[in-house]
Amino acid sequence: MSALAITGIGLFTPAGDGTDATWERVLKGLPAATLAQVAGREYLTCPAPPFAPERLGAARFRRLDRSAQFAHLAAVEAVRDAGLSVDPDRTAVLVGTGAGCVTAYDSHHETLRTAGADRVSPFAVPSSLPNSIAAQLSITLGAGGPSTTVNTACASGASALGLAADLLRLGRCDMAVVVGAEAILTPFHLAGFDRIGALSHRLEDPAAASRPFDAGRDGFVAAEGAGALVLERADHAAARGARVHARLLGHGSSSDAHNAVRPRADGHGIATAVHAALTDAGISAADIGYVNAHATGTPLGDTVEAQALARLLPHRPPVSSTKGVTGHLFGAAGTVEAALTALALGHGLLPPNTNLDRPSPDIDLDLPTAPRPHTARAALSVSAGFGGHNAVLVLAPA
Template sequence: MTTAAVAVTGIGLITPAGIGAARNWRRLLTARPTAATDPELAGLRVDIACRVPDFDPERLLDPKLVWRLDRSVQFALIAAHEAVADAGLAAEQPDPTRTAVVMGTGFGGISSLQAQHARLLRSAPARVSPLTVPMSLSNMAAGCLAIEFGTQGPNLSVSTACAAGATAIGVARDLLLCGRADVALAGGTEACVTPLIVAGFAKMGALSSRTGDPAGASRPFDRFRDGFVIGEGAGVLVLETQAHARARGAHIRALISGYGASADAHHPTAPHPDGTGLEHALRAALADAGLADRDITYTNTHGTSTRLNDTVEATTLVRVLGSQATITSTKGVTGHLLGAAGAVEAAYTVLSVQHHTIPPTANLTTQDPAIHADVVTSPRPGRIRAAVSNSMGFGGQNAVLAFTAA
């Protein structure tokens, strides 16, 4: 086993699949989609989304705190509290100066910014909230986690579009390995299901137009896919050096053994048609982990349900991992969580490794004949020695995390 591995000791999730890691895992295994018509998108050409169910921030957070935080930061705090409790850190309180926070996001506090802009247009500058700027800044998830948990180590925010959550986890791992910290809270958060953002994605042609069948709209790798369904949520992992985790007797869910990142240097929104950037990141992650292609049991793909992404990604995986490449996409259930997607899907990959089960890909009824990988469509039990999680983002961002069993 590579000495570059770090331990995953805690998971926190709040997604359209549920609040809490256990609920998320159960929903994934049923392959039940979460997409539905969204009243807040009424009147738009695309009016479907994947929302966090039964979300009441005042029940989950200090009510005196809620009104000062953008929805994306609320998500991050809720996920982080679960992760910290899961890791058993709430009572142990590690050295705050040796505890890092790294969070990723695509849009930051965009919903708060839009709300205040609307107030400005309706009323006057005097009606704009004095909290407009802090609620809108993209670094506030990381900053508020540090305030909440008293962490005083490196505190970073990354923005690599839809790869942001995975990039944050990779950066946090690097901080631990280079000795900057012993513990890290790392993940991603996003809350941008707003008319402006949805209208923008729809105008690009990125969203599914299957508005008459929301549950069937997100269908990764399916021959009849036509775009993604936007979602929201957050995922946070507690990472520790193996020495720190073992010294305190922590339960290690899995190991992050490798990380690779790259840029396509090709197009602002489209992946490289040959998948060269993703291939570079994937091969880098495998080399970092000391793994061969035959060691990978399965890949949790970016799998957006868009025509180009799914074909490029699957073709690249077959080229690198061989015809036996076994893949799945959880976006058929959750939709696309944008800046949070990589972190949430990294958490799902950890759960898969821990439970030795590959979750299914929802809504795959007719596999695209151009996709030659083994796409899993029902829960598949079996020992998972190693797995990878891919993330790709606008701007040509690629991030790949390799996980191995503890």
């Protein structure tokens, strides 16, 4: 497909409030994990930073789900970074989220349970529907083009970027604001992830808990936040003299069609998505100079992904997972990590694998443990989600 310009980036993550703060912490390898008491139990989490409600406006703050609040903060930064004047009819809004507006649902349901139907807010339904984030962002930005919510679990953000690329390629819009947002540090979700054995139990040392690719990894650390990117056709960006962080060359997706929780052991689904993304980008595997891996820190998932990448990329480009710092942002992971990949390409500096003390013996990859200067012609950003969803993006320097 024709390359698309990434002209705006906005990040609101456990690593920092804003793109600069997040990037700096990722490069320093400073984990954001903390020990939290949730419904009387201890869990490791990577919470989003606090922020003043006035940044959203008091009325909007009250009416938005927590994930929608994060989405607004990231999107506003991305649009400002792009120097973008939103065209009301030619700007699309696409949101990737794994769970949707669950904090609003939980809050309104608790009101119904404890105070009765007459006390339920008239905003209960519109604020808790899965489309609420995209709808409210379109309203806030005045964007009247396509507005869509994408759900492929932990691959949602990357899938939303792929859909945005298709809309731009088809001429359905001139620019797209793409956001991944998630806020599921809830008793229900933490208990559910714990029951399937997905969470790290390194409670005595939170900072060391999220350790992708490490031999001592024992699960992921759940996180919340948002990442936003502004995509434009290259000619549109050039016509308005926009600065370009990086280019999106292609995308690919697949399904393991295997299991609701476990990835397919042979990595076939990841390989299929990578091949599709490379074909869409019009490049070969040998052109890839860096991979931002999905690797969350689960024993099986990291091994499956690493072994698939080793087979696909025998020239051994550097591979890193930034989740050692940010934790696992679920549906927001794809946009946050695509943004970090774009920043890595733009700065010529690859982020390290944090907490990688001893690589797992069944993983044979080039895994930097410190920021590494590098000039990559192209990079992959890999995302995978529960149910077997895989989404891969190909990015290149501006």
